[in-house]
Amino acid sequence: MAYRRSELTLFRLFGAPVLVHWTVLLIVLLALLFSRDPLVLSAGFAAYLSLILVHEIGHACIARFNRLRVHELLVFPLHGWCRYEAGRTRGQDIAVAWGGVAAQAVLFAVAVALSILAPNPGGPFGPALAAIVLVWGPLNLLNIVVNLLPIAPFDGRTAWGVLPWGLQRIRSSLRAPAKATATKKPPAAEAKKSTNEKVVLLSERRKRR
Structure with a gap:
């Protein structure tokens, strides 16, 4: 790990640093100090931060697939940011916008699978597993809906451009x-x-x- 300005560098992806803002660590530490169940709280926080990180990794993967340079990925307490080279075409920007929620959909599928395999998790790690399923399941689905709102600064503002873009492509081909x-x-x-x-x-x- 390395520090850069007010962020902590976790690792590098596609040559770009993956950074976590210091406020994330502060919130986690304060929550653990006043928590009655640190294990469940840690699992919930880890699941939520991984949800933000996976969303940004989804953007980065689609950007690299389109041969766009990824500059950095940042994780903040309530949101993330993937800074990448602007698309050379409208279709590339739309694809990158959908990459985030597509990656979240993978975590949602994992949550559904966990809830089916262990509907009533018991044992010492049962509550922690339930917290992960809650974050990756219902909360994740709610986050996807919010992210797809067709207004700035959400991804939906660019992602829903796929409809007029697709119609234009069909008309051009005809x-x-x-x-x-x-x-x-x-x-x-x-x-x-x-x-x-x-x-x-x-x-x-x-x-x-």
């Missing part, structure tokens, strides 16, 4: 064959043009003689 057919000259016209050119050339040769 117009292309029709345009190619309209501009293509009939074979008969091509043959007639070729015959006329030969006649003209033969006439010119005779005049020159």
Whole structure:
């Protein structure tokens, strides 16, 4: 781990530092001091921070898939941020915007699987597991809905651009064959043009003689 300004560098992903703001550590420490069950609280916090981190990693993975440079990933107490190179096309920006909630959907699937395999977890780690399922399940789903709101600064503002972008792509693909057919000259016209050119050339040769 290394410090940079007010963040703690956890590791590097795609060459970019993954940073956690110092306020995250402060909140965790204060909560543990006043908690009656540090294990459950630690599990809940870890699940929530991993949810934010996975969301930003989802952005980063799609950005790298589109060959966009990822500069850094930051985790704050209530949100995260993936700073990456701007997309060269509108489609790339839309894909990166969907990458975050897509990664969250994977954690939601894990939570559903855990709830099915261990519906009533017992033992010393049962409450901690229940806290993880709660964060990755219902709270995660609520977070996905909020993130997809079509207003700034949420991802939905860019992500829902997939609808007009997709319609434009479909219209362009439908117009292309029709345009190619309209501009293509009939074979008969091509043959007639070729015959006329030969006649003209033969006439010119005779005049020159």
